[in-house]
Amino acid sequence: MKKQIIDFILYLKVERHYAHNTQQAYERDLNQLLGFLKTQRIASWSALNTEILSMFIMQLRHNNMSARSIRRYMSSIKGLLTYLVNQGQLENNCAIQLRTPKIGQTLPGILHYDQLLQMLKTRKTSRFENRDVAIIEVIYSCGLRVSELVGLNVADVDITQGFLRVVGKASKTRHTPLGESAQKAVVKHLQTHNSTALFVNKNGDRIGVRSIQNMIKKRALEAGIKINVYPHMLRHAAATHFLQSSHDLRSTQEFLGHASIKSTQVYTHLDFLELSKVYDKCHPRAKKT
Template sequence: MLSEHTLSNYRRDLDQLARFCDDQRIADWQQLDTRLLRRHIAALRSRGLAGSSIQRKLSACRSFYNFLINEQRLQHNPALSLQAPKSGRKLPKPLDVDQLGSLLDQTPTEPLEIRDLAMLELFYSCGLRLAELVSLDQFDIDLRDASLTVVGKGRKERQLPVGRSAIKALRQWLEVRDQLAGADQEALFVNHRGGRLTPRGVQQRLKRWGLQSGTQGKLHPHRLRHSFASHMLESSGDLRAVQELLGHADIATTQIYTHLDFQHLAEVYDNAHPRAKKTDT
């Protein structure tokens, strides 16, 4: 089952494809062949769209055409042979310890600011994705055990430790949460109207906090996740553990989040691998 976020993206991708068809005077899906789809991809690329975004749009197109084929309205999927252009992966610059101190070492008094600090602490403490944070319910947090249960990509559930500072911030938020949320609201983080906080709402609040604290560059959820991954790996050197914490299916994805150079990775390998350890001669 696809998440609401993925479905929303696919909906926008197909709307964009439909507009392209209108521009090309294509009145029927049978007229959209591989050549025209390639032209659509080239137009997206010329606007500076990343290869990963184009790949998602192609995925939406393939799925849509598979649906039409299953409904016996078409016989051929024109998107099957197409691949998105590769593009270098741009990573946000992680926040350093001083920047995080300026951001997190504050004493808010208003309920919304207390909520924001709890979100910031939880992002950095657990390396959460934006979708994971907004989907949290109150029962997902165990304050006594200092742990969090989160459902990540592919509906895979994982349990995470929560740091002392994040637990403190969460306790403060839960003390004032009822001032905003109704009795039947399960969401951990709510907006000023008492409803579940949206991804857009989180992004806007983080941007505001970044500007107020003088953070260099934009402050957004993935930057906090990237800072978590980089700092954990730099301190521990345990790539496998960080992979589990981040909820990555492939350890190669975890390596992309790090800034460790090859020399450091080689040292870890030489010290850990039974057939690589150096011996005295």
């Protein structure tokens, strides 16, 4: 059974081009399932049934696992069993009959434009000041995921044309406009830069996700911003402001590199929240509290 998991993860890597983090998550999920099946004396995937899988999902619930995480486990399991069916190693996928738990829609935190400007105005004497400013500018200008940012190389930047080459989820490449402010920040950063990677740490190695998270959080606090600011919040801000200006959901989808328009639709809710705040504050017939 372990071999089939290894083969499946290799399939996700080679054939489906899944991101490395997704491969690792699927492998962890399936190995945990495998451990559970051993306690149930299940020695082959063909011996698996919906009842056993339901017991596994119930155990996850009892461990206070979130509905979102349980959905990922179910996706991992369904993916593996579908793969085995397609390989002729299994007759049917018993996981298809499982009900996927619903998750409440969690709207992203909102970072206002004036707060972003305050983060950029907070100048420090650190030798990484130009790098940090460029990081914030690029994430916001291009609406990047932090994983996309750390993967950028100097060769991905086209200052002449004002574009950035980005490798997103499932290794899909897109070209996104790089705003003038971000261009200037990157040029200034590159004046003292001699690495292949666009952004590096103090050791000269490609900067990591955690380092960027810590930098942005610290910078926001120093700017007097009371909310917890994280890299993905800059992406949310970019998407919200882009949608508010363009009123074009499809263009926003392309801008963010979303595979499905459903992932982009959350920003229509953010736009509505902003509209509601303005209405409550300014409209003469709004309810005043």
